[in-house]
Amino acid sequence: MDNLHPLESKVLLALAPQPGSPSTLDHLAESTGLEPSQLSMAVEWLLAKSLIAVHAETVAYIASLTPVGEVFFEKYAPIERVLSAAREAGQIGKRLTIQDIQAKEALEPSDVSKAVGTLKKEGAILIVQGGCIESTGRNSPTAEAMRALLQELRSGQRELQTFAEPLRAVLQQHAVKRGNAREPFRVDERVTRSFLLTPTGQEVADQLSRDGVAEEVSQLTPELLKEGAWRTKQFRKYTISLRAPRIAAGKRHPxxxxxxxxxxxxxxxxxxxxxxxxxxxxxxxxxxxxxxxxxxxxxxxxxxxxxxxxxxxxxxxxxxxxxxxxxxxxxxxxxxxxxxxxxxxxxxxxxxxxxxxxxxxxxxxxxxxxxxxxxxxxxxxxxxxxxxxxxxxxxxxxxxxxxxxxxxxxxxxxxxxxxxxxxxxxxxxxxxxxxxxxxxxxxxxxxxxxxxxxxxxxxxxxxxxxxxxxxxxxxxxxxxxxxxxxxxxxxxxxxxxxxxxxxxxxxxxxxxxx
Amino acid sequence: MPTIFLQRDDLEALIAGPDETASRISIDQLEQWLMLVKGELKGHNTETGELRIELQDSNRPDLWCCEGIARQIRTKQQGVAMSYPFFKKQKRAAGKLVVAPGLEQVRPYVAACTAIGYRVTASGLAQLIQTQEKLADIFGRKRRTVSIGLYRLAPIIFPVSYDLVKPDDVRFTPLGMETVMTLREILMVHPKGVEYGGIVSGHDRLPILRDAKGQVLSFPPIINSREIGEVQVGDDHLFVEVTGTDLHMVALTLNIFAANLADRGAVIAPVEIQSPVKTAFGKRWHTPIDFGAPRTIPLKAIETALGEALGSKEVTTALKSYGYTVKSAGPKVAVQLPPYRNDLLHTVDVVEDVAISQGYARFAPVMPSQFTVGGLSRLEQMADRVRHLMVGMEFQEIISNIMGSHQDFCTRMRLDGTEWAKVVEVDNVMSLSYSCLRQWITPSLLQVETNSSRAFYPHRMFEVGEVAVPDARADVGSRTITMLGAVIAHAGAHFSEIHSCLDLLLYYLDRSFTLEPVPHPSFLEGRAGRIMLDGRAIGLLGELHPEVLEQWQIGVPAVALELEIDRLLEEV
Incomplete structure (x- = not known):
């Protein structure tokens, strides 16, 4: 109790009002107003002191745009550009080869061939004589899903679970994996822990809320003295058993x-x-x-x-x-x-x-x-x-x-x-x-x-x-x-x-x- | 002064006397007795029985030997001095020793005797040689005033002559050599000639002792002849002579030798000395000779000096058992030293012998009762104030040696060839590291800085100590000044740091000073000041020149202050 750091006190007090209901770090950040680094420091200290315990640990998958995704959002995804290039050519009675599209759109060959593969599979294009691509006029679900995902994630990350199929499948398909970094999306694992006060923690927290927290300071300052604010402060205790730093004295020769x-x-x-x-x-x-x-x-x-x-x-x-x-x-x-x-x-x-x-x-x-x-x-x-x-x-x-x-x-x-x-x-x-x-x-x-x-x-x-x-x-x-x-x-x-x-x-x- | 070695059983035998059985003397008892001779037992080898004893009294050469120590102890035990009949005037001398004219310019005096009946033992011979060396070396000032020769008596035909000869005219085989050499050759080649030749240098004729047949006994004070002048174990007929520049010291030395040999059982016979000039002993006299005279001393003088009314009886007993001849006559005592002593210059010498004979423990200490006021000199008071202020400014005090090298005090300070490089130098330099006195403190502190680069910084150090500054107006050619020196050394050491210290120091001492720029080679130009007080220079301060720091192999900047504390006392 004596050794509580002010950060620790804040966390304990945030947990105290709802006994038995766990709080996550996010909740605590909200209720304490602490910076994430301060909060995680305080939580680790409290865990070490067994004043709080982990209640549950949940793993969430978070989807977000990669820098490649940002570019796709600006210039559209390759699959859309291949499809629209094929459609535009069809309207003016022309036929384009894969190479033509690649040159015209300045796309990576691997991106183009991957897009062509998907579009052909979905029946949105046909490969006709001479290796030319011809639009069938049908839509590509993948291209549409892609557009929706780019749009959605551009405004911020989202939990993977919140996406419905088939968007989720497209997202996972185009997420960064080992060996393929050129993807517009990424999916990260996030562990979320929720915390509860231990019985001792509850006691300490109750005492804290009864007695109030004096803010702990390390150094008495002229300001604290001038304003009398030292009265509400606690002075952090030092580990006085440490060796003192050496100084040189002015002194007579022995x-x-x-x-x-x-x-x-x-x-x-x-x-x-x-x-x-x-x-x-x-x-x-x-x-x-x-x-x-x-x-x-x-x-x-x-x-x-x-x-x-x-x-x-x-x-x-x-x-x-x-x-x-x-x-x-x-x-x-x-x-x-x-x-x-x-x-x-x-x-x-x-x-x-x-x-x-x-x-x-x-x-x-x-x-x-x-x-x-x-x-x-x-x-x-x-x-x-x-x-x-x-x-x-x-x-x-x-x-x-x-x-x-x-x-x-x-x-x-x-x-x-x-x-x-x-x-x-x-x-x-x-x-x-x-x-x-x-x-x-x-x-x-x-x-x-x-x-x-x-x-x-x-x-x-x-x-x-x-x-x-x-x-x-x-x-x-x-x-x-x-x-x-x-x-x-x-x-x-x-x-x-x-x-x-x-x-x-x-x-x-x-x-x-x- | 001298330290001598002797054998414990030899000492015990001599203390017991020639006709008595010696008994074991404990080391504790011995140490007690050694107080009688101002001797200190410095070592004791229990295996060989060898004792090492230091004798303090440089006026008592008779005590620098086993026989002398034993004699003093035995006298105390017996209560009276031992009698030596040969000191009484005897009609028959064993022989004559004739001194040639001209020796008064070179080495005028000689004394001699014969000693028969003591068969020289190995340990006895070692003692004889040790006594000979100690007396000639210390009492005789490295043979200059006194030197001693021991010979086998048998080959010597009297009369012996003490003569002067030209360096190439006489040749003989000296001790330690195989071949015949002239005196000149001995002086040039023989180790003893090289060592002691200086004593007779500057004379075109050199002293020589020869017998009636012209056999050389010795070339005094350099070396004996190998034939006659080498006493060996088993010899029991000896001839002893002493030559020198002081009649009484020569006579005394022979008296000591005669007494020593007599204590070992020899019968001493005198030798008649014939001098070409009249001496204090006349033109003809016998040696050994008792040349002492009784001295009359008021009993009161002894009692007053000791602070104890001993009475005539105790004084008489004390002196007799210390070897004196004493006649008590009412309020006075007439005292005479034994012939082997000649150290009675003043009544106080007798006073001390009374005290030693009775033991210092006989005299109860009394506190001096007269009132006096204690105090420090004004200079010391000022020096202490300065020291306390420097300590308050977080300086570590240093104490250094005052003696050092020109290299440190001047060269390393870039002062060579300047007026600042005047120092008191020593004539007989033992080591170049200690050849002069410091004229300022800063080099002493830089010496510390040089050795202390691993001590954590900053370094702030000072010394208040004496320096010597040559000054033609001073009586002794230099002034001794009590000086403050201070040095600050660290990566940011700066003029203003030391300036602030000076400023604060003199503020507290209530002396208003000014700084004048001074071109001083030890400091950076434009960063050195002369401290002025009432128009007089009393010190210096500044940033030390990088070349000075380089010379001292100092790797950080340093500033220094030097202030004459004597000057702070003036005109206040």
């Missing part, structure tokens, strides 16, 4: 979403964002971080060097002097220094930033707040073969915390906070670690719900050889989080290169769980 979340966490913990440059001097990338100029990580195989210009114009003072001294003899920082001759030219060498700590070093030199917390999400470059675990450039999340209350224990406290807030980890392990610019140094391992124990980051207290030359006199925590692995798990990928994928379909379908 990896960026992850980084945005990290950013949010850090800001909510009181961290200020810092930014730096992609190209850095060795000074800020390494020297200021107390990495000696002979340190293995400064090798040509670890850092990308810039081609042009190769060197920065200058390094700001007093930092260059301070850092030079601290490398050479530790002066000012209570250190022995590295005990080598610092190369100021090397300090100016331009490199692609290889560690986010460079951003922190610059921040330390530009009057940071005390107490202060800072972070950066900095793109860094390493001289590595690109593979599943190494990208040509990648994000480092790192930062600093300055304060008079900073100690080794507050460092551990901060890392605990990171573990809880950033990695949602409940279990944390601290291991001794080594970084050139911190002492003590810590590596933090957390128990990840999916990965088990994993390294989350490294941290430490900046060496005084780092802070003092940059004008900072309070202890400073330096920290860095290795989040790529966590991000990869959250995004369900196994290759770090996929974080920077160039495949739109992949990016559109990638989603994170974090």
């Amino acid at each position: 990896y960026r979403e992850f980084l945005d979340l990290v950013k949010l966490k850090l800001v909510s913990m009181g961290f200020q964002e810092m930014r730096g440059t992609l190209v850095e001097t060795e000074f800020w990338n390494m020297d200021a971080l107390f990495m000696p100029q002979f340190h293995p990580a400064r090798d040509i195989h670890d850092v990308y060097f810039v081609k042009n210009p190769t060197h920065a114009k200058n390094i700001a003072e007093p930092y260059l002097t301070n850092v030079t001294q601290v490398h050479e003899n530790g002066a000012g920082a209570g250190s022995t220094g590295w005990g080598y001759q610092f190369d100021a030219e090397r300090a100016k060498r331009l490199v692609l930033r290889s560690q986010g700590t460079a951003v922190s070093a610059r921040r330390l030199a530009t009057s940071p707040s005390v107490p202060g917390k800072y972070f950066s999400i900095a793109r860094c470059f390493r001289y590595d073969q690109v593979d599943a675990t190494h990208a040509t450039d990648f994000f480092q999340v790192e930062g600093i915390v300055l304060g008079s209350d900073i100690t080794f224990r507050t460092l551990l406290g901060l890392l605990n906070l990171f573990a809880r807030e950033v990695a949602q980890a409940k279990e944390v392990k601290f291991l001794p670690a080594y970084f050139p610019f911190t002492e003590p140094s810590v590596e933090m391992h957390v128990r990840h719900p999916k990965l088990g124990w994993m390294e989350l980051g490294g941290a430490g207290l900046f060496r005084p050889e780092v802070t003092t030359p940059l004008g900072v006199s309070v202890p400073v925590i330096a920290w860095g989080l290795g989040l790529d692995r966590m991000a990869m798990v959250a995004l369900g990928i196994h290759d770090i290169r996929d974080l920077f994928s160039a495949d739109l379909e992949f990016i559109r379908t990638m989603r994170g769980s974090f």
